[in-house]
Amino acid sequence: MIRERHLFGPGPTNPYAEATRALADPLLGHLDPEFLRIMDETCDRLRTVWGTANARTLPLSATGSAGMEAAFVNTVHPGDVVVVAVNGLFGQRMTDVAARCGAEVVAVEHDWGQPVDVDRVLSAHPSPAIIAAVHAETSTGVRSDIAALGAGKGDALLLVDAVTSIGGIELCADDWGVDIGYAGTQKCLGVAPGLAPFTIGDRAFERRVEKPRSWYLDLGMLGGYVGEAGVTGAQRTYHHTAPTAMVASLHAGLGRILEEGLEAVWARHQAAGDALQAGLQEMGLELFAADGHRLPDLTTVKVPDGVDSAAVRKELLERHGIEIGAGAGPYASSVWRIGLMGPNARPDAVLLALAALEDVLGRA
Amino acid sequence: MIRERHLFGPGPTNPYAEATRALADPLLGHLDPEFLRIMDETCDRLRTVWGTANARTLPLSATGSAGMEAAFVNTVHPGDVVVVAVNGLFGQRMTDVAARCGAEVVAVEHDWGQPVDVDRVLSAHPSPAIIAAVHAETSTGVRSDIAALGAGKGDALLLVDAVTSIGGIELCADDWGVDIGYAGTQKCLGVAPGLAPFTIGDRAFERRVEKPRSWYLDLGMLGGYVGEAGVTGAQRTYHHTAPTAMVASLHAGLGRILEEGLEAVWARHQAAGDALQAGLQEMGLELFAADGHRLPDLTTVKVPDGVDSAAVRKELLERHGIEIGAGAGPYASSVWRIGLMGPNARPDAVLLALAALEDVLGRA
Numbered sequence: 001m002i003r004e005r006h007l008f009g010p011g012p013t014n015p016y017a018e019a020t021r022a023l024a025d026p027l028l029g030h031l032d033p034e035f036l037r038i039m040d041e042t043c044d045r046l047r048t049v050w051g052t053a054n055a056r057t058l059p060l061s062a063t064g065s066a067g068m069e070a071a072f073v074n075t076v077h078p079g080d081v082v083v084v085a086v087n088g089l090f091g092q093r094m095t096d097v098a099a100r101c102g103a104e105v106v107a108v109e110h111d112w113g114q115p116v117d118v119d120r121v122l123s124a125h126p127s128p129a130i131i132a133a134v135h136a137e138t139s140t141g142v143r144s145d146i147a148a149l150g151a152g153k154g155d156a157l158l159l160v161d162a163v164t165s166i167g168g169i170e171l172c173a174d175d176w177g178v179d180i181g182y183a184g185t186q187k188c189l190g191v192a193p194g195l196a197p198f199t200i201g202d203r204a205f206e207r208r209v210e211k212p213r214s215w216y217l218d219l220g221m222l223g224g225y226v227g228e229a230g231v232t233g234a235q236r237t238y239h240h241t242a243p244t245a246m247v248a249s250l251h252a253g254l255g256r257i258l259e260e261g262l263e264a265v266w267a268r269h270q271a272a273g274d275a276l277q278a279g280l281q282e283m284g285l286e287l288f289a290a291d292g293h294r295l296p297d298l299t300t301v302k303v304p305d306g307v308d309s310a311a312v313r314k315e316l317l318e319r320h321g322i323e324i325g326a327g328a329g330p331y332a333s334s335v336w337r338i339g340l341m342g343p344n345a346r347p348d349a350v351l352l353a354l355a356a357l358e359d360v361l362g363r364a
Numbered sequence: 365m366i367r368e369r370h371l372f373g374p375g376p377t378n379p380y381a382e383a384t385r386a387l388a389d390p391l392l393g394h395l396d397p398e399f400l401r402i403m404d405e406t407c408d409r410l411r412t413v414w415g416t417a418n419a420r421t422l423p424l425s426a427t428g429s430a431g432m433e434a435a436f437v438n439t440v441h442p443g444d445v446v447v448v449a450v451n452g453l454f455g456q457r458m459t460d461v462a463a464r465c466g467a468e469v470v471a472v473e474h475d476w477g478q479p480v481d482v483d484r485v486l487s488a489h490p491s492p493a494i495i496a497a498v499h500a501e502t503s504t505g506v507r508s509d510i511a512a513l514g515a516g517k518g519d520a521l522l523l524v525d526a527v528t529s530i531g532g533i534e535l536c537a538d539d540w541g542v543d544i545g546y547a548g549t550q551k552c553l554g555v556a557p558g559l560a561p562f563t564i565g566d567r568a569f570e571r572r573v574e575k576p577r578s579w580y581l582d583l584g585m586l587g588g589y590v591g592e593a594g595v596t597g598a599q600r601t602y603h604h605t606a607p608t609a610m611v612a613s614l615h616a617g618l619g620r621i622l623e624e625g626l627e628a629v630w631a632r633h634q635a636a637g638d639a640l641q642a643g644l645q646e647m648g649l650e651l652f653a654a655d656g657h658r659l660p661d662l663t664t665v666k667v668p669d670g671v672d673s674a675a676v677r678k679e680l681l682e683r684h685g686i687e688i689g690a691g692a693g694p695y696a697s698s699v700w701r702i703g704l705m706g707p708n709a710r711p712d713a714v715l716l717a718l719a720a721l722e723d724v725l726g727r728a
Binding site: 003004005007009011012014015020021023024026027028029030031032033034061062063064065066068069073093096097100101184186192193194211212213214215216239240241242243244245246317323 | 367368369371373375376378379384385387388390391392393394396397398425426427428429430432433437457460461464465548550556557558575576577578579580603604605606607608609610681687
């Protein structure tokens with residue numbers, strides 16, 4: 001009944017085979033010693049892909065957007081000034097989420113397709129509690145310089161969205177001064193959507209909201225079960241029922257990545273993205289993201305004049321089983337988003353994406 | 365590496381085979397027409413197991429506890445009086461979650477192991493905004509009379525936890541006057557943990573918080589993508605990336621249940637629970653939940669004097685691959701919880717649970 005798809009959109013991507021197989025493994029209870037071992041190892045593997053030594057590194061039991069919510073709900077005290085770099089949909093979303101947590105939001109707006117202007121963000125307020133930015137904007141295909149934000153953050157906490165960077169491009173949370181980070185499983189980690197890899201450093205945790213408005217995402221309570229509990233060896237405290245199948249799948253996907261080698265995986269994503277972007281330009285298409293700041297794992301390309309964006313996507317899906325993404329927000333019908341993530345960051349996927357797009361555009 | 369388990373605890377249970385297989389099906393994107401069809405059909409199937417015609421019936425992208433949070437965060441206005449029937453851990457948790465949402469909580473405390481006292485709850489406050497209760501208390505194995513609460517609720521909204529009842533025992537949300545309900549997938553629905561089946565009626569939706577503190581669980585925004593969107597046929601609005609593999613699994617698990625027939629599935633759970641409870645008493649063990657109010661799908665039994673509760677559970681797991689649960693809260697070491705849910709609500713599982721417990725107690 002279900003047709004196989006090439007998931008070449010902005011996510012989810014096709015999972016690594018190891019991650020899919022783990023979903024179908026015999027289910028374990030959330031307090032089973034074997035599951036706790038898998039969970040602790042998952043947290044360790046997450047530390048590696050985040051580039052962090054934070055004890056509080058864990059998969060939250062919800063999708064990446066809940067990671068964003070957890071980041072703000074645990075750290076924003078009412079009235080706190082939060083500077084948000086907005087250069088796409090997910091920066092915009094941060095302003096909404098932060099405001100619901102009671103923040104006084106200072107949004108630093110950018111043209112979509114441009115990277116974050118570090119100087120403007122750092123000078124937007126003299127003493128913000130938090131500076132927030134998206135490392136890899138899923139809506140525009142742009143990479144921003146998180147290390148520069150970290151170097152200039154002063155006393156502020158640096159809060160970073162790494163949904164479309166983790167496991168695909170260089171990410172060094174500790175070296176870059178990231179205090180709070182969240183991500184998703186369904187992009188370059190090559191795992192089905194459903195969990196939010198999360199990390200928070202000691203400095204941010206010490207300043208946290210003691211009793212956040214969210215019970216489900218309360219890091220103080222969660223830590224009794226996962227993350228720091230696996231490091232300290234303390235007695236586990238039940239909080240909620242962990243999504244054990246999804247965690248086992250993430251464990252397996254991370255295992256696949258670390259076996260290949262994190263830097264080799266980054267290089268594989270870079271090579272695929274470079275080849276895709278070169279091929280698109282050779283076809284006469286124009287890229288959307290600013291030159292020099294393009295993500296390799298997620299490419300944005302302008303829809304040619306006179307071409308029906310949705311009709312092309314429909315034909316790609318129905319004729320070739322290929323999903324690509326529409327643009328986001330104001331660019332819904334004028335930009336396509338093509339992701340080559342996880343197992344799809346390969347030369348054959350590049351060839352197929354280019355050939356199929358050429359085929360369908362030729363028919364249009 | 366992973367050993368097969370008999371998951372006879374309070375959940376997760378072993379999933380239905382159909383639900384496990386669906387997890388390993390080719391992954392679909394969250395905006396794929398085929399996925400949207402599966403999602404809409406999942407919402408339809410959820411309406412059947414909830415016993416509701418509510419358009420706003422959907423699987424939330426997180427576990428059952430997030431369902432509790434969604435229930436309160438979308439309906440509690442600051443200062444609202446919320447009467448909570450507390451007859452176990454999950455009623456207790458409701459008071460915490462409601463208070464974080466700004467409720468003035470009126471907790472009606474009961475002895476654990478007893479059902480909700482409908483008269484005391486209904487007379488606890490003259491005009492509550494919300495009356496909240498747990499249908500099947502996972503911590504104690506007790507069933508409460510939701511229909512009686514609904515009959516006497518007056519103008520209040522009735523908010524119900526159906527985590528351990530849905531798909532296992534009679535549940536008729538509309539007939540009983542349930543305005544807001546949440547559940548989990550990992551109990552009698554026989555699906556891995558990770559989603560929270562949720563339903564909300566028009567009356568509650570009209571009184572909702574327009575901009576709740578949670579962005580992730582904002583029902584007003586979610587409805588553009590799932591639930592009512594599938595009923596009205598409106599253009600889908602992206603909110604967050606749905607956990608597509610888990611939704612496909614829930615779809616399959618619900619399909620399995622409805623193929624067997626919902627009433628037949630309830631009868632199967634009842635028969636298994638009756639046989640288990642009779643067998644335990646024949647072994648000389650004493651049940652914990654009040655007679656006449658015992659859940660068939662989750663049985664609580666007192667640990668005999670002088671027996672080391674944890675040692676028995678460990679031996680069951682290591683010798684027989686059987687997981688049973690410890691007691692909850694103050695009963696952690698004096699009660700066991702034995703669940704026969706989903707595919708485990710069968711005569712062979714009853715025999716195995718009894719024989720294994722007898723074997724291990726004989727060795728203790």
